Amino acid sequence: MQKSFGILYIVATPIGNLQDITQRALDTFQSVDLIAAEDTRHSGLLLSHYGIKKPFFALHDHNEQQKADLLVEKLQQGVNIALISDAGTPLISDPGFHLVRKCRQAGITVSPLPGACAAITALCAAGIASDRFCFEGFLPAKSKARCDKLQRLVEEERTLIFYESTHRILDTLEDIKTVFGETRYVVLAREITKTWETITGNEVAQLLAWLKADPNRTKGEMVLIIEGKINSEEKQFNPQAIQALKLISQELPLKKAAAIVAELYDYKKNALYQLGLEMNL
Incomplete structure (x- = not known):
């Protein structure tokens, strides 16, 4: 009798506060045979905190396309696998897409477990329209490419969500100011769920000045939320x-x-x- 396929679980993990783990996630970690993690050392700390010991398999941006087939083989042999990223929901600007696509092509069940996601968490507290939005991940590292990308989004009416790194935040906001104008409303959510959580919104020129006034304000994991272009009837209202x-x-x-x-x-x-x-x- 042929052994049934295993299941690939997509498991969201905390983005800062370890108490944001779900009970279902912990139960899944206990039940699976293997955990595919972006950084096994980082994820090992999370599982150790909850007293869970499981074999790890490193799956990251640099090896995913090569290693995905090996994980699919294991799943076809009946191995149950949990896929996690360093923090938040896997595949949202994190590895996992190639593995999930190959699993679905092979007829392997992919079961997503909902949980923390920095983009959605920041959007909830931004005070910017959340009924229609688009997530754009990380902007390009080079200013020319970044401005080109922003220019393609300048007419977008939906709320825009980006991730940004601490060493590029000021340059990115400068480019946003150049492309979108000084008065475009932007919210910066920094270190969400962590000790120094800060969520600040203002016109982009004012937000830039606020950040430059204190270097500590540019540190940490960051989400940028930009108000979409509003029609002329709405411009008189904040x-x-x-x-x-x-x-x-x-x-x-x-x-x-x-x-x-x-x-x-x-x-x-x-x-x-x-x-x-x-x-x-």
Whole structure:
């Protein structure tokens, strides 16, 4: 009798605070035969913290295409494998795509376990429209390529989400200022869930000045959230007011929602009501 295939589990891990691990993730680590990790030493600390000992298999950007076939073979032999990245949800700007695609092509079950994701966690607290957004990962390292990429996104109306490194954050914001203009609203979420968690939003020129005032503000893991291009009817309102109008109008009639937001942000309720009609709220 042929042995059934194993299962590939895609397991999200904490992005900082170890208490953000899910019980299902811990149960899965206990039950699988092997853990494929981006950095086995880093992930070993997480499992050690919870008293879990399992064999590791290194799977990272530099070896994934070569090693994916070997992992597929193991799965076909009935081995259950958990795929994890250094932090957050695997495949979101992390390795795993080639392995998952090969597993699906081979008829192997791929089971995702939800959990922490820096992009979504930052978006939830940004105060920028979250009903429509696009995740762009890391911008190019070189300024010319970075500006070219930003230029292709300058007309994008959806909220834009990027990851950025500590040594490029100032240069990236300078390029955002150049391409999107000094008044484009940007939120920087730094060290999310960690001790020095900071979530700061402002016009990009003001955000840059704030960062330059203290070098410590440029350190750590970073998510940049950029307000999408807003149409002319919306430009007179700040993004928090627009988001509040969207949320409140889900629970109350638009006229009532407009009145509440007008009181909160000192706008004319008729103007907000008209905006809501134009936005089909």
